[in-house]
Amino acid sequence: MASVDLDRPQGLTASQGSTTPANRPAKLTVEPTFCPTDVADPFDTVQWEVRSAAIKDENGGVLFEQTDCEIPAQWSQLATNVVVSKYFYGEIHTPQRENSVRQLIHRVSRTITDWGLEDGYFASVADAENFYRDLTWLCLHQHGSFNSPVWFNVGLFHQYGVKGAKCNWHWNRETQQVEQPENPYEYPQGSACFIQAVGDNMEDIMRLATSEAMLFKFGSGTGTDLSTIRSSKEKLSGGGKPSG
Incomplete structure (x- = not known):
């Protein structure tokens, strides 16, 4: 059985995957709405x-x-x-x-x-x-x-405590930079759908293939605006016909 601490004391946080400015005010109050208050769990x-x-x-x-x-x-x-x-x-x-x-x-x-x-x-x-x-x-x-x-x-x-290979990215609010964490599960991919762009050149087309594969790795889907890719009726700079 996977180890789950269902009895961990309230208020102890396990999330090392979040960062926040120290002066951010707490503000959200949550009244019990769905779960009956007379049950312990x-x-x-x-x-x-x-x-x-x-x-x-x-x-x-x-x-x-x-x-x-x-x-x-x-x-x-x-x-x-x-x-x-x-x-x-x-x-x-x-x-x-x-x-x-x-x-x-x-x-x-x-x-x-x-x-x-x-x-x-x-x-x-x-x-x-x-x-x-x-x-x-x-x-x-x-x-x-x-x-x-x-x-x-x-x-x-x-x-x-699951760890994986370095392969995804996250936004660090403290440094205001996009960073690649050592462990992708520390900043887990939770979005289902991504929309990507691609340039009209082989380098960017192959970059897109890699980017799509890494999104698929964690169970997401992705769509791309392919209108930037030249059609089969246009010309290639080196001669020949594009596949479109």
Whole structure:
């Protein structure tokens, strides 16, 4: 089972992936709205059961299977199959593999809450905890869901200590510079869609291919305005015809 500290004391932040000016005022107050205040933990608001998740091909062959998964009883089998096969972190049949929806939702909700607390968005630790409880409740009861890159990437470093090769970029608000972190999961890619530009030359076309591949690596999609590329009716400086 992946290690998740569900009992970490309120207010302790794990987010090393956020920076903020020291004088930024805390301002957001959050009243309990969705998660009942008379329950100790938002995960106590559903009944849990152990299920298997499987993805099969058109002939009934098993493409993916994970047994002994802890799932809210109210979730459909389709939701179970999708979430377990696509969003549970870790190599299957290893101790690092997530095996409970509570691990998945906690990983994301706690990390986002910790970022907000560390960056000074919340007026108090209690407000941050109200935010965590409501966000967790909304995901748990299927009233909302994040996009795939959030489930893929957010919390892997901050909750599990996962590290990866240096390959992405982030905006450092303190230095006002775009920087490349040593660990991409410290500043996880959470956006689903990117729009890119490309110049009308081979160097930039190949740069675009690399950029697209790195966005795909973390589960995002990308579109490009290709109107800058000359058409097949135009000329190349070295002769010949462009492919368009």
